[in-house]
Amino acid sequence: MGGMRVGIRIRFIVALAIVGHLLAGGAVHAADYVVKIGADTQSGRGVSSLICWFDHTCHGELKELGLQVDIDLRRAMSRIARLRLHGSNFGCCYFEYGRDQTAIDLRAALHQEPIFKDAKARGGMIVNERVGSLYLKFRLLSPDQDDGRGSGQPI
Numbered sequence: 001m002g003g004m005r006v007g008i009r010i011r012f013i014v015a016l017a018i019v020g021h022l023l024a025g026g027a028v029h030a031a032d033y034v035v036k037i038g039a040d041t042q043s044g045r046g047v048s049s050l051i052c053w054f055d056h057t058c059h060g061e062l063k064e065l066g067l068q069v070d071i072d073l074r075r076a077m078s079r080i081a082r083l084r085l086h087g088s089n090f091g092c093c094y095f096e097y098g099r100d101q102t103a104i105d106l107r108a109a110l111h112q113e114p115i116f117k118d119a120k121a122r123g124g125m126i127v128n129e130r131v132g133s134l135y136l137k138f139r140l141l142s143p144d145q146d147d148g149r150g151s152g153q154p155i
Contacts (some may be wrong), residue, residue, distance in 0.1 A: 007135065032141045033073065039065055041115065041132030051141075054078065065094060067115075069134065079106050081138065085115065092117035104136070111136040 031051040035061050038047045046065045052058035054075040061068045066088035073081045084101040085091035093115045095102045104111050112135055116128045 008106075016078070019056055032075075033141055035060065035067055035071060036137045036139075037062065037133060038135040040135070041065055041067075043131075047129075055061070067134075069136075071136075072136070073106075073138075077130050080104070081106055081136075083113070083134075098128065101103070106138055109137065 030129070032054045033052050035050045035058065037050065039045065039062050043065050046062035048062055049072070050058050050059050050060045052071065052073065054073055058071040058073070059068065060071065068086040068088075070084040071081055073110070075078055078136075082101060082103050084139075085093055086097060086100070094100045094117075095113060095115065098116075104112065104113070112133050113140050114130055115132055115134050117131050118128060
């Protein structure tokens with residue numbers, strides 16, 4: 001009977017050590033924020049939701065529209081997100097002024113970014129054609145922010 005108690009105690013101590021190691025080592029890591037992405041284009045509409053982490057690129061895709069969005073949000077600059085846009089069709093898609101990336105200020109609740117593609121040359125110049133809008137909404141999940149924002153609060 002005494003040997004059984006020692007065995008149970010040892011297993012309990014080992015289990016506690018494993019859990020402590022996982023928690024301390026960051027192997028168990030909750031998501032930091034969620035991004036809802038939507039697009040309304042000439043090709044149709046699409047919506048997606050992403051679970052993301054600060055300091056890691058978050059990849060989103062609206063397959064039905066052939067759009068991919070990469071989001072970089074750094075903990076040190078948690079009010080500014082950098083977006084990169086990719087389209088599966090040649091000449092599509094990018095932000096204003098031919099940029100494939102832009103930065104947005106997250107203090108606004110909803111972000112609407114116009115998206116463009118190259119149109120046919122007119123008079124020796126390539127004309128950019130607006131094909132729709134990209135919509136983004138960010139929500140903070142991590143409760144350990146310095147500014148007191150709690151779980152579920154908008155960024």
